[in-house]
Amino acid sequence: MKRYLALPLLLTLVLCGCAAQTPPPVSPSPAAERPRALTQEEIDRVNEAFSPLAEQDGVTYAAPVSCFFTCYYDDVKNINFSDFLYYFPGDGTLSAEDEAESNALKALPGYPWGNSPESVPIHRITRASVDQTLERYAGITSADLDTSSVPYLEGYDAWYTFTSDFGPGCFVCTGGQVDEAAGTALLWTDQREDGSRIELALKKDGEAWHIRAHRNTADDALLELLAGLDGKDIGSVSWYGPNDPPEAEELAALIRAAAAHPADHSDLTLNGSDTDIIWTLDCYLAPKNQGAYSEDDALHLQVGLEENVVEVFGGSNLPQGRVHLEDEALYQLIRTSCDTSDDIDQEAYAACRELTDAYYDARLAQVGESGFVSWELTCFREAGQAPALDAEAYTIGAAFRTDPPERAPHLLAGGAYVDSQLRVLGLDWQATYLVTIGGQPAGVLRLEEPTDEGPLSHFDSVEALRAALWTPGEEL
Numbered sequence: 132m133k134r135y136l137a138l139p140l141l142l143t144l145v146l147c148g149c150a151a152q153t154p155p156p157v158s159p160s161p162a163a164e165r166p167r168a169l170t171q172e173e174i175d176r177v178n179e180a181f182s183p184l185a186e187q188d189g190v191t192y193a194a195p196v197s198c199f200f201t202c203y204y205d206d207v208k209n210i211n212f213s214d215f216l217y218y219f220p221g222d223g224t225l226s227a228e229d230e231a232e233s234n235a236l237k238a239l240p241g242y243p244w245g246n247s248p249e250s251v252p253i254h255r256i257t258r259a260s261v262d263q264t265l266e267r268y269a270g271i272t273s274a275d276l277d278t279s280s281v282p283y284l285e286g287y288d289a290w291y292t293f294t295s296d297f298g299p300g301c302f303v304c305t306g307g308q309v310d311e312a313a314g315t316a317l318l319w320t321d322q323r324e325d326g327s328r329i330e331l332a333l334k335k336d337g338e339a340w341h342i343r344a345h346r347n348t349a350d351d352a353l354l355e356l357l358a359g360l361d362g363k364d365i366g367s368v369s370w371y372g373p374n375d376p377p378e379a380e381e382l383a384a385l386i387r388a389a390a391a392h393p394a395d396h397s398d399l400t401l402n403g404s405d406t407d408i409i410w411t412l413d414c415y416l417a418p419k420n421q422g423a424y425s426e427d428d429a430l431h432l433q434v435g436l437e438e439n440v441v442e443v444f445g446g447s448n449l450p451q452g453r454v455h456l457e458d459e460a461l462y463q464l465i466r467t468s469c470d471t472s473d474d475i476d477q478e479a480y481a482a483c484r485e486l487t488d489a490y491y492d493a494r495l496a497q498v499g500e501s502g503f504v505s506w507e508l509t510c511f512r513e514a515g516q517a518p519a520l521d522a523e524a525y526t527i528g529a530a531f532r533t534d535p536p537e538r539a540p541h542l543l544a545g546g547a548y549v550d551s552q553l554r555v556l557g558l559d560w561q562a563t564y565l566v567t568i569g570g571q572p573a574g575v576l577r578l579e580e581p582t583d584e585g586p587l588s589h590f591d592s593v594e595a596l597r598a599a600l601w602t603p604g605e606e607l
Contacts, residue, residue: 137220143205144363144512150463152594157358165309165310166308166309166310166317167309168307168308169306169308169309169318169517173357174306174307176305177304177307177318177501178303180196181196181197181302182194182196182198183196183197183200183299183300183301184197184299185220189262190484192220193218193219193297193299194220194299194525195219195220195264195268196264196266196268197218197299197300197301197344198215198217198218198219198299198302199215199269199342200299200300200302200345201213201214201215201217201299201300202215202300202398203310203329203345203346204343204344204345204346204395205344205346205395206343206344207269207271207343207344207345207410208271208276209277209395209396209397210276210397211280211397211398211400212276212277212278212280212281213280213292213397213400213404214397215408216256216261216281217258217292217294218294218298218299218300219254219260219261220260221255221256221260221265221292222256222257222260222289223254223255224252224253224254224255225252225253225255225291232255232284232287233438235284235286235287236253236284236291239282239284240535240538245543251293251295252293252294252295253291253292253293254291254292254293254294255287255289255290255291256289256290256291256292257287257288257289258273258288258290259288261273268430269341269343270336272342277397278290279404279405279406280397280400280404280406281404281471282407299455302318302320302329302331302345303320304318304319304320304331305319305320305323306318306319309320310502314334314335314336315332315333315334315335316333316334317330317332317333318330318333319331322400323349324452325349325352325451326352327347327348327349327351327450327452328348329345329346329347329348330344330345330347330348331344331345331346331403332345346450347452347453348452349452350452350453350454351451351452352452353443353445353449353450353451353452353453353454354390354393354452354454355447355450356449357386357389357390357443357454358387359387360383360386360387360390361383362379362381362383362384363379363419364379364383364416364421365379365382365383365415365416366379366415366416366417366418366420366421366424366428367414367415367419367424367596368382368412368413368414368415369413369414370410370412370465370468371410371411371468371469371548372468372469372548373471374468374469374470374471376412376468377464379414379419380411382414382464383400385458385460385461385464386432386443386461388458389441389456389460389461391456392456392457392458393454393456393457394440394455394456394457395455396440396442396455396457398442398453399434399435399442405435405436405537406435406437407435407436407540407541408433408434408435408442409434409436409549409550410433410434410465410466410468410469411431411432411433411434411465411467411538412431412432412464413429413431413432413598414429414430415430416429416448416449417426419557420445425446425448427446427447427448428446428447428449429445429446429449430444430445430446430447430449431443431444431445431446432461432465433465434462434465434466436537437461438462439457439462440456440457440462441456441458441462441465442454442455443455463551466551466572467550467551469549469551469554469556470550471550473508473510474509474510474511474512475508475511475512476511476525479511479512479513479525480508480511481568482572483525483565485572486565486572486574486602487508487511487527489603490527490565490575490603491508491529492593492606493603493607494506494558494559495531497607498531498558501542502533502534502538502542503531503532503533503542503555504532504533504534505531505532506529506531506532507529507532507554508527508528508529509526509528509556510526510527510528510529511525511526511527511565512525512526513525513526514564514585515585515587515588516585517567517585517587517590517596518541519571520568520592520593520596521568521569521593522566522567522568522573522587522590522596523566523567523587524565524576524585524586524587525565525566525567526562526563527564527565527566527575528556528559528563529559530550530554530555531554531555531558532553532554533553533555536552536553538554539553539554539555540553541557542548542555545560546560550574560576561577561578562577562579562581562586563575563576563577563588564576564577564578565598566587567588568593568596568597571599573596573597574597574600574601575601575602576596576599576600577601
């Protein structure tokens with residue numbers, strides 16, 4: 132009979148850094164070559180090896196292995212590094228004594244956590260700690276990963292994270308099988324209500340078992356739903372920005388085509404990095420014209436700066452997967468959702484150019500410290516007249532640029548948004564008008580609540596109108 136170390140026992144020995152004796156070589160039998168199911172004792176040992184919690188000196192913290200269970204991946208080398216480090220047991224928190232390190236961190240481009248590292252708890256995680264964990268559980272190092280999503284200081288050879296809660300990743304094994312001839316193992320959790328489960332794939336390297344993939348089978352169910360989506364399945368489509376969303380039939384066709392090109396890709400982020408979500412689209416898989424729609428029925432599509440990558444996930448009534456599709460047409464549809472053509476009456480603008488430019492130069496000076504470096508006029512069109520006041524109003528608008536352009540999405544506030552060129556629009560949250568009186572540029576009017584009667588309907592005298600206008604030299 133072939134002798135072997137039980138997989139969970141071997142896992143426990145290897146993952147705990149203990150040596151295991153190699154069983155004597157024997158000739159495999161056909162029965163031994165077939166995958167075998169794990170016993171309950173082995174399952175218990177797997178769960179002990181993969182416990183998400185560890186304790187030292189009476190303090191409970193996230194066990195390093197739990198970091199492999201904070202996201203899903205088909206190849207461990209594609210693990211989302213930001214998610215991996217989110218609850219990583221770090222190498223200390225920056226304090227007042229770490230002034231030089233804090234200043235270096237604050238100087239990083241796009242530093243995302245406020246004006247001062249002292250204002251939030253910043254965790255230091257050294258490369259040595261990360262590589263030790265990666266080598267122990269996956270047989271790789273940080274050099275095999277894309278680490279660009281997490282702030283890093285070369286002088287300290289460390290990454291930095293901010294985590295204010297405690298929620299380490301967890302994998303609770305309820306079954307599995309091991310193919311000793313192939314040197315592979317597949318572990319899984321209980322099935323969810325939608326029939327999906329989490330699977331953990333392992334590969335034997337020498338005498339060590341290493342993590343190779345952490346998958347959510349709901350991804351397959353979600354891809355199947357996307358591949359069969361029809362316009363009649365979509366009750367409503369919405370997105371942010373000034374344009375009408377696509378029709379259900381057009382969107383369904385684009386999603387079906389994109390579903391044929393799934394990609395193994397890290398999740399998009401919301402942490403102030405270049406992998407952040409910027410443009411989104413929501414469609415609701417429910418009957419049409421039902422009025423209100425529930426988030427439980429929503430299919431969320433979101434994209435960032437990486438060309439042609441679309442992330443998709445659904446509400447609680449849909450398969451609980453998260454997939455990434457590589458498709459130019461669907462990506463461009465979402466990325467250009469906030470694009471509009473300029474609407475400029477060139478003749479009217481030319482007559483009022485000096486005042487218009489003075490206003491936007493003043494706005495640029497006001498927001499320049501945030502990182503804006505230039506502006507471009509996007510709108511100058513008639514908005515209304517007041518014959519009794521001999522006055523006329525023009526709606527004006529501008530787009531602002533940053534240096535570098537990729538900084539723009541991180542400077543949004545209020546109703547501001549970015550177009551596909553990474554220009555910020557809607558920076559003026561108030562409705563803004565250039566006003567002429569007696570045919571001459573008089574000032575800029577900003578209204579919090581425009582009326583259907585037009586911007587000049589608020590005023591019954593020229594004096595009242597002039598008093599409400601901004602003119603060059605005044606503070607905004």
